[in-house]
Amino acid sequence: xxxxxxNTSTGNARESYIFINSESTFGFDQMYDTEYEQGSxxxxxxxxxxxxxxxxxxxxxxSETEINFVFIPNHGSNYEIEASGLDLIESPxxxxxxxxxxxxxxxxNPLYKFSSRPGDDSVRFILHFGTIGxxxxxxxxxxxxxxxxxxxx
Numbered sequence: 001x002x003x004x005x006x007n008t009s010t011g012n013a014r015e016s017y018i019f020i021n022s023e024s025t026f027g028f029d030q031m032y033d034t035e036y037e038q039g040s041x042x043x044x045x046x047x048x049x050x051x052x053x054x055x056x057x058x059x060x061x062x063s064e065t066e067i068n069f070v071f072i073p074n075h076g077s078n079y080e081i082e083a084s085g086l087d088l089i090e091s092p093x094x095x096x097x098x099x100x101x102x103x104x105x106x107x108x109n110p111l112y113k114f115s116s117r118p119g120d121d122s123v124r125f126i127l128h129f130g131t132i133g134x135x136x137x138x139x140x141x142x143x144x145x146x147x148x149x150x151x152x153x
Contacts, residue, residue: 001085001093003069003127005044008113009076012041017055018067018127024057032057042079043072047123061091061129069125073116081125083110092130099124 006013017034024032028048034055036045046056047068056067073079083106086093092107099120104112116124 001083001089003044003095004082004084005042005071006080006082007042007074007076008078008080010074012074014039014041014044015054016045016069018046019055019057020059020061021057022059024059026058027051028053029057040074042074043070043122045070046127061089063091063128063130065129067127068123069127070122071116071120071124072122073118073120077115077117078113079116080111080113082112086110089129094128094130096126096128097124098126105130 002015002017004013004015021032026048028051033048033053036052036054045052045054047070048056083093086107092105094103095106095112096103097114100114
């Protein structure tokens with residue numbers, strides 16, 4: 001499958017690929033992964049350990065598989081991510097956006113439009129996978145703490 005991020009103002013784009021290969025690992029595999037190189041478009045790549053990857057080969061997909069993606073805007077503030085090759089994946093594919101706190105089912109709608117500005121957190125997206133017929137687990141519950149009269153409540 002591939003994810004293409006596109007700057008809707010300038011039209012330039014970046015692609016990132018995910019492959020399933022039983023001989024690969026979830027870390028960097030010199031034989032199967034491709035390192036990321038910045039071009040003229042927006043910055044967009046997956047992360048495996050400390051490695052920035054354009055092509056990320058993983059051994060399997062299951063409901064616990066999560067792949068972090070870095071996004072760095074270039075000129076303008078309007079972008080879109082389009083997923084392709086989803087017909088090759090049996091389970092639903094989701095894209096979680098940390099900034100908007102939204103979880104998009106790419107299997108139902110493979111195009112996600114979003115805005116970004118310089119200074120946004122660059123580790124912005126998580127690609128994760130669900131099980132058919134079961135909703136994905138709740139992500140990132142908020143936590144509130146209050147300090148009053150020398151006590152946390």
